[in-house]
Amino acid sequence: MAPTNERLDNIVREARRNADQRAAGYRAQALKLFPWVCGRCARTFTHSNLQLLEVHHKNSNHDDNPPDGSNWELLCTYCHEHEHSKLKDGEGRTNTSNTLAAATHNPFAALKALMASKKPE
Numbered sequence: 001m002a003p004t005n006e007r008l009d010n011i012v013r014e015a016r017r018n019a020d021q022r023a024a025g026y027r028a029q030a031l032k033l034f035p036w037v038c039g040r041c042a043r044t045f046t047h048s049n050l051q052l053l054e055v056h057h058k059n060s061n062h063d064d065n066p067p068d069g070s071n072w073e074l075l076c077t078y079c080h081e082h083e084h085s086k087l088k089d090g091e092g093r094t095n096t097s098n099t100l101a102a103a104t105h106n107p108f109a110a111l112k113a114l115m116a117s118k119k120p121e
Contacts, residue, residue, distance in 0.1 A: 019062075026065045026072065030055045033069045035108060040079035042103035054080045 036045040036053060045053045056075045057064065064071045075083060082100065 027055050029065075029067070030069055030072045030074060034072075034074050037074070037107060038076040038079055038103070039073040040075055040082075040100050040103055042105045042107070043076050044107065045076075052077045056080050056083055 031050070031053075036050065037043070038045075038053065039056075053074050054077060056073050058071050058073060061071070079100070
């Protein structure tokens with residue numbers, strides 16, 4: 001018995017809805033866990049431009065979403081697109097000949113000292 005178009009449409013619709021729910025869950029969690037800074041170019045984000053900050057799965061498995069965020073990194077749209085454009089051969093292997101270096105700037109390096117200096121006495 002061949003599946004009907006309506007049945008296949010329902011299956012695809014449900015799969016997309018489930019994927020959207022998973023994505024919304026891990027995105028919200030990642031935005032709570034990590035500072036709103038691109039992990040590659042160190043661009044900072046605010047509520048007004050937060051839609052340009054995306055969650056990248058380090059191992060490329062979108063179903064691997066540990067609660068500690070160890071498989072995620074926040075990347076701006078441009079760096080995220082660059083990460084995915086490195087997949088050249090169709091087998092999922094990454095072409096590492098032209099990778100970007102990780103950001104070296106740490107915007108939170110002096111945060112502890114700043115917070116200590118503002119404590120009420």
